[in-house]
Amino acid sequence: MIRVLMVSDVYFPRINGVSTSMETFRRALAGLGIDVRLIVPRYGDEADEAGVIRIPGRRLPNDPEDRLLPWRAMHRRVREAAADCDLIHVQTPFVAHYAGLAAARHHGLPVLVTYHTLFEEYLQHYVPWLPARWLRGLARRFSRRQCNAVDAVVVPSSAMAERLRNYGVGAPMQVLPTGIPLARFADGNGAAFRARLGIEPERPLALFVGRVAHEKNIGFLLDAFVHSQRRCPDALLLITGEGPAMDALGEYARQRGLDDAVRFLGYLDRERDLPDCYAAASLFVFASRTETQGLVLIEALASGTPVVALAAMGTTDILVDAPGCIAAPDDAPAFGDIVGRLLADPERRQAMSRDARHTAARWSDQAMAVRLADFYHQTLASHAQVATEPGPEPAS
Numbered sequence: 001m002i003r004v005l006m007v008s009d010v011y012f013p014r015i016n017g018v019s020t021s022m023e024t025f026r027r028a029l030a031g032l033g034i035d036v037r038l039i040v041p042r043y044g045d046e047a048d049e050a051g052v053i054r055i056p057g058r059r060l061p062n063d064p065e066d067r068l069l070p071w072r073a074m075h076r077r078v079r080e081a082a083a084d085c086d087l088i089h090v091q092t093p094f095v096a097h098y099a100g101l102a103a104a105r106h107h108g109l110p111v112l113v114t115y116h117t118l119f120e121e122y123l124q125h126y127v128p129w130l131p132a133r134w135l136r137g138l139a140r141r142f143s144r145r146q147c148n149a150v151d152a153v154v155v156p157s158s159a160m161a162e163r164l165r166n167y168g169v170g171a172p173m174q175v176l177p178t179g180i181p182l183a184r185f186a187d188g189n190g191a192a193f194r195a196r197l198g199i200e201p202e203r204p205l206a207l208f209v210g211r212v213a214h215e216k217n218i219g220f221l222l223d224a225f226v227h228s229q230r231r232c233p234d235a236l237l238l239i240t241g242e243g244p245a246m247d248a249l250g251e252y253a254r255q256r257g258l259d260d261a262v263r264f265l266g267y268l269d270r271e272r273d274l275p276d277c278y279a280a281a282s283l284f285v286f287a288s289r290t291e292t293q294g295l296v297l298i299e300a301l302a303s304g305t306p307v308v309a310l311a312a313m314g315t316t317d318i319l320v321d322a323p324g325c326i327a328a329p330d331d332a333p334a335f336g337d338i339v340g341r342l343l344a345d346p347e348r349r350q351a352m353s354r355d356a357r358h359t360a361a362r363w364s365d366q367a368m369a370v371r372l373a374d375f376y377h378q379t380l381a382s383h384a385q386v387a388t389e390p391g392p393e394p395a396s
Contacts, residue, residue: 002034002376005082007100008091011040011052014065015241015267016211017295018091018116021156021178028179028369034376037085039078039096041067053077063244069095079103087376091116093146101149110383112375114154115164118290118313119143140167147171152379154372156293157314172382174375177293177317179368182360184271185302188279197263199280204235204343207281207305209274209296210288212243212264217287217310222253222262224287224336229261231340237285240265240277278303282349283342287335291315301325301360306352308339318363324356 006026012019026036035051042054055074057067078099082088090100090113097113104111119139147153147169155161156177164173194201206225210216218239225237239249239262246264253262268274278284284300286309293314297307301324311319311327319327326342328335342349 002087002373002380003085004029004034004036004087004089004376005039005078005085005100005103006036006089006091007039007078007096009041009069009094009096010066010092011038013043013046014041015270017178017293020295021114021116022091024178024180024365025369025372027181028365029373031366032369032373034373037081039074039081039099041069043067053081065242071095071098074099075102079106082107082109085109087112087380089114090150093117093119093142097146104150108387110151110379112152112154112379113147113150114156115143115147115160116156116292118160118163118292120163144168151383152375154375157317159313159316160292172379174371176371176375177314177363177368178295179363179365180295180298180302180360181365182302185275185278185299185360186304186357188275188277188303190276190279190281193273193276193280197265199236204232205280205282206235206237206285206339206343207240207277207283207300208238208285209240209277209299210286212239212241212246212249214245214248215288215290216243216245217289218245218249219252220287220332220335221285222249222256222258223332224285224339225258225261226256227333227336228340228343231337232343235261235340235343237262238265238277238281239263240268240274242266274299275303278305281305282346283308283339285309285339286315288315289313289330294318297325298360298363301356301363304353304357306342306349306356308335308342310335322359324352324354324359 006022010018029036038052042056055069057069060066060068074095082103088100088104088109088111090097100111120136144167148171152172154174154176158175161173161175208221228235268277278300284305284307289312291314297318300307307325308328309315310330319325328338
């Protein structure tokens with residue numbers, strides 16, 4: 001059995017792609033003889049869970065969702081927990097990264113990182129008063145330094161791997177998307193979800209799921225939906241998730257005259273409400289240009305919900321040669337026209353729905369867990385080989 005310590009600055013109940021990836025791999029790897037333990041933040045009064053160590057953190061100004069973990073406490077707990085582990089897998093680039101790296105060096109263990117977030121594209125949304133060129137350079141240097149300090153890097157898409165190589169990352173790299181538990185999204189009750197929200201059974205329904213943040217390009221979806229309504233006047237757009245752009249986007253929807261055509265639902269329970277929501281949708285829409293993978297696209301496909309999305313960064317791997325999906329132009333009127341035509345054409349959507357489930361099968365959690373387990377074994381073997389190689393002879 002391999003014992004892996006995953007270390008992260010985020011985890012459930014904070015809902016995002018990193019949390020979802022960790023949970024998915026942890027469950028799937030257990031069946032492959034890999035014991036995954038977690039060191040993650042404590043957000044409040046989360047119940048104790050076997051194999052999960054929670055570190056209380058400090059709330060960040062203007063960010064109620066995240067926590068800043070204490071440097072010393074994190075380093076101490078990671079070093080203690082790593083004592084009987086074989087490998088450390090870091091999931092985030094903040095305090096967790098440095099604690100995991102320090103513990104690996106202390107115990108002589110290999111350390112991997114998963115590079116989840118393309119910071120080059122994100123920073124300008126959060127510190128807009130600094131020059132974008134300066135921020136991009138900073139993000140590239142930061143990422144290069146962190147990735148080159150570890151034994152290997154996991155990236156969720158080929159586009160991300162290419163970007164990191166262009167940064168100058170020379171560490172061994174494995175393209176390994178997060179799979180999804182297909183069964184969880186196969187049996188959602190769409191009719192019940194519509195009834196709970198008072199949505200008519202036959203009303204055409206477009207859905208976005210994700211963090212309601214500026215980098216998700218939701219404003220583009222609102223612009224596009226104005227054009228969708230010209231093709232399908234009774235269409236409704238649901239935006240599911242929470243985030244810092246909620247108020248601004250709500251106001252923008254009102255400015256675009258979409259008061260009765262857009263609803264913001266907030267977070268949904270992943271075990272019950274979210275599968276029902278996917279099943280209720282006629283179509284899934286997504287316009288992020290910075291997504292590292294796009295797990296929500298696969299979740300929608302597993303639910304039998306056709307997808308219209310921009311093919312940018314990580315979503316490209318999903319959308320290429322993918323029946324049940326349409327890679328739409330990065331142009332709001334054209335995007336909206338495609339969405340409107342599909343919402344007004346139930347027969348075509350039904351055919352795409354059958355194809356969507358077949359496409360989703362490529363991305364199962366079990367298939368991806370097998371690939372990650374193989375990469376763990378490769379990394380351990382490489383580390384052991386390096387450790388047994390003789391060093392340079394001392395100078396005479």
